[in-house]
Amino acid sequence: MKLLETNPYSNCDFGDKRLTSRAVLIAESLKVKYGEPLSKIFNSNSDLKRSYEFFSNPKTTFDKLTQPSFKQTAQEIYGIPVILALGDTTYLDYKKILEKTEEYGPTGNGGNGLILHSSLAVDPDFGQPLGLLWEKLWHRQHKVPPPPGETSAAKKKRLKQERLRAKNRAFEEKESYRWVEAFQNIDFSYSAVSQRNMVRDTISRSLVR
Template identity: 35%
Template structure:
C-alpha cells in the first residue's frame, strides 16, 4: 500500500471511484508539487479526471482532509509535545478568470487567503495540516472601509481548534505558535476562557502599558538573565548566515484584558549578545501562558 492509500484509507466520498481518484491525485501532486495539474498528471485523460474530481460537489475540502486529520492525531500520540504553527498565505490568482476572488495586499490584486495550522514535533518532524481558514476579502467601499469577516478571527479560531485537540489528547502538550499578528487581547482572553487547555507562544507586537504605568518591554529587559541560547542564523534577504548567541530573560506580568479584568502572561525576551558591528541584533519578544500563577493548569517551564 502506498503512502497516499494509507493516509486516505478512511476516506469516504460516497463513491469508490472518487476515493480512488483522490489517492491517485494526491500521489501525482506530491510527486510534482511545483507543477500545474496537467503537468503533474500522466496524460490528458488523467488531467480531465482530476478536473472532474475537483469540480465534484462531494469533494469538499473538509471531507478530503478528514482522514488526514485522523492520521495526524495518531502521529501526535507518539510525541509529548506538538507545535501547532499558524500563519497566513496569499493565493495570488491575478489575471485569472476565477469567480469568488477578492483583493490581496494591493486592491488591484485578485486572489484569496489561506490560514493553515501545521503540526510538527520539536525535532521538526511533520505531523500534518490540522486546520485551514480560507477567505476572500471584499473590496473597499467608497468610504475606504472594507466589509466582510473580521480577519483577526482566524487567530482565535485557530487556538480553539488546538485547544480541542489538547482536550482530546491529554497526554500530548499542544503548543499554539503564531507570529505578531496574533498578539491581540481577544486571543489572550479566549485562551483564559478555555482555561488554557493549550499553551500558546506568540511573537509580541505591542509594548503594552502595565498597571504600574511601566511598559512591558522595558520591565522584562530588567529581569535577571536565565540562560543563553546559541544557533546558526540562516542567510537570506541580503544577509549572510552567521552564529547568534542570545541571553534569555522572562517575567510574569499582569495585563489589562481590555475589558474589566486582567491577564497574567509570561513575556520572554531573547536578545542577541555582542552582534557584529553594523548588524542589527536579533531580538525576539514572546508571550506565553506558561507561568507560575493560577489558574493555569500546568506549571511554568520556560522554553520547550
C-alpha cells in the first residue's frame, strides 16, 4: 500500500478556504496527541478557541469532514484483487454529560448519545486495515413519555400501536438499512476512482461504549 502523501482534510470543501486550512491544522495536531481532549492538544487559548468555533460551524458537517478520507482510502486500495469491507455499529454514549440533550438520543441501557456505523477496508490476505470507506452518524428519537395516570389497558394499547408503526416503517428508515446504505456508498466511491477490484461485505454487530 502506498503511503499517504497528503493530508486528506486539505480536500475538504466547506465553501471557505479558511475552514479547510483550520481542518488541516486540527488534523495535524490530533495526529501528535491522538485521544487527548482539545484543551490538552492545543497549547494556546486562541488555537483552542478557533478549534471549538470550527466544530460548531454549521459548514463543517460530518459528511464534508469524512468524504475526502474515504476517497483517499479507495484510491489507496486500488489494484488489490479482493478487499473486505467490514461493517459495524458503535454506540457513542454521553449519558454522564447532562448538557448533551439536543441532537442526541437513546442508545440502549439508559444511554444517551449518537450511533456511528462504519465500513473498514481490510486486506484479507494479511488482515491489515487499509482505511475507512464510509461512515454514517445519526441519533434515535426520544420516545414520548406516557401520559400521566395511564391505565394498564391504555398502556397495552399504546405499546401495540408503537410496535405496529415500527413494523410498518419503510426499510430506508430502519437502522438495519445502514448496512445496505454502506455498501451502496462504497460502490459509489469505487466508481468515482474507476475502482474495479472486488469488494466483499462482512457484517457484524457490536456494542462499544
